[in-house]
Amino acid sequence: MSCKQAPLPEFTPSDIPDLTGYVAIVTGGNSGIGFETTKQLAMRNARVYIASRSQQRVDEAISQMNVAAGRSLDLHFLQMDLQDLQSVKLAATLFAHQESHLDILINNAGVMTVPFKLTKDGYETQIQVNFLALFVFTTTLLPLLLSTASRYNTRDRVRVINVCSDLAFMGPKTIQFDDLNMTNTKGMMELMQRYGHSKQAAIRHAKELNDRYSHQGVTAYSCHPGIVRSNLQTHDPTIMGKTVRTLMKYAASMTPLDGSINSLFLATSPLAPGKGQGKFFIPVTKVNPKADDWLNDRETNARLWEHSLSILAQIP
Numbered sequence: 001m002s003c004k005q006a007p008l009p010e011f012t013p014s015d016i017p018d019l020t021g022y023v024a025i026v027t028g029g030n031s032g033i034g035f036e037t038t039k040q041l042a043m044r045n046a047r048v049y050i051a052s053r054s055q056q057r058v059d060e061a062i063s064q065m066n067v068a069a070g071r072s073l074d075l076h077f078l079q080m081d082l083q084d085l086q087s088v089k090l091a092a093t094l095f096a097h098q099e100s101h102l103d104i105l106i107n108n109a110g111v112m113t114v115p116f117k118l119t120k121d122g123y124e125t126q127i128q129v130n131f132l133a134l135f136v137f138t139t140t141l142l143p144l145l146l147s148t149a150s151r152y153n154t155r156d157r158v159r160v161i162n163v164c165s166d167l168a169f170m171g172p173k174t175i176q177f178d179d180l181n182m183t184n185t186k187g188m189m190e191l192m193q194r195y196g197h198s199k200q201a202a203i204r205h206a207k208e209l210n211d212r213y214s215h216q217g218v219t220a221y222s223c224h225p226g227i228v229r230s231n232l233q234t235h236d237p238t239i240m241g242k243t244v245r246t247l248m249k250y251a252a253s254m255t256p257l258d259g260s261i262n263s264l265f266l267a268t269s270p271l272a273p274g275k276g277q278g279k280f281f282i283p284v285t286k287v288n289p290k291a292d293d294w295l296n297d298r299e300t301n302a303r304l305w306e307h308s309l310s311i312l313a314q315i316p
């Protein structure tokens with residue numbers, strides 16, 4: 001008799017369970033991977049908030065989703081600009097007043113290899129948009145996530161997903177606490193290094209969040225969506241940037257729907273918690289042990305958490 005487990009079936013949108021009664025937020029849900037993620041959740045009857053900076057782009061996206069679904073989906077706009085930490089904290093605070101629960105948070109919005117520039121908060125754009133704002137948003141929503149989890153007997157309904165990238169491994173080996181903006185990083189790879197650094201921080205954050213709160217029913221995951229044809233732009237003028245642009249344009253075989261599968265699996269599948277809470281997933285629905293050195297580095301992850309908390313504490 002063989003003790004071998006049968007391979008898990010590949011996850012498809014039709015495997016998303018009915019989400020009636022669920023409330024979800026997808027950041028950057030108006031475009032690319034986030035658009036498809038939002039649409040699929042809403043088509044399974046979740047109420048979904050698109051947290052984004054442009055009311056007009058979100059309204060257009062909602063119209064397109066309603067047309068695709070052939071009905072009016074339960075979709076809403078939540079205004080926030082990840083380049084403005086005060087607006088991120090305010091959005092989370094307003095949301096917590098407006099809704100009595102939050103089951104799924106998908107931190108999907110991001111920018112890639114944009115030129116070095118400081119935000120009004122004084123942080124380099126990529127570290128702020130891809131990580132610090134995600135931390136501020138999630139931490140401000142944490143009381144609501146925890147109170148939602150306390151209402152259910154199951155320990156895996158409330159989930160946070162950080163959409164990260166395999167390019168995290170192109171960044172530095174660890175978090176640059178002495179120079180979070182990576183001001184001193186120069187050369188052909190500097191924009192990619194900063195992108196990788198910001199995504200590494202988001203991978204570590206999901207693990208730390210899971211370590212701290214999974215026993216109270218809030219679980220977290222990070223994932224790479226694949227190389228996807230989306231609106232994600234690299235503005236890097238170097239040869240490296242041009243290569244990535246060409247790759248995104250011609251070699252990306254995945255559609256935004258393909259790219260949404262990992263997020264959808266981690267947010268909704270009953271199989272996800274057993275596969276690896278806190279872990280980093282690659283397409284499709286597979287744990288990538290390449291990130292394990294970061295995930296097991298509890299000292300740095302805890303330090304990053306505390307450092308980010310001190311940044312959050314300074315936001316009015």
Ligand SMILES: NC(=O)c1ccc[n+]([C@@H]2O[C@H](COP(=O)([O-])OP(=O)(O)OC[C@H]3O[C@@H](n4cnc5c(N)ncnc54)[C@H](OP(=O)(O)O)[C@@H]3O)[C@@H](O)[C@H]2O)c1
Nearest residue numbers: 028031032033081082083108109110165227228230231232
């Ligand atoms: N595409 C890929 O091959 C790939 C590979 C690895 C990882 N990823 C990750 O996947 C995620 C989704 O990217 P995508 O490919 O779907 O790109 P996309 O089509 O450009 O979508 C990015 C989303 O992020 C939003 N966003 C950017 N800056 C923001 C800000 N300051 N405030 C609020 N929202 C902001 C954008 O809003 P606007 O429409 O207002 O700009 C947009 O909705 C990103 O985190 C990206 O790093 C993508």
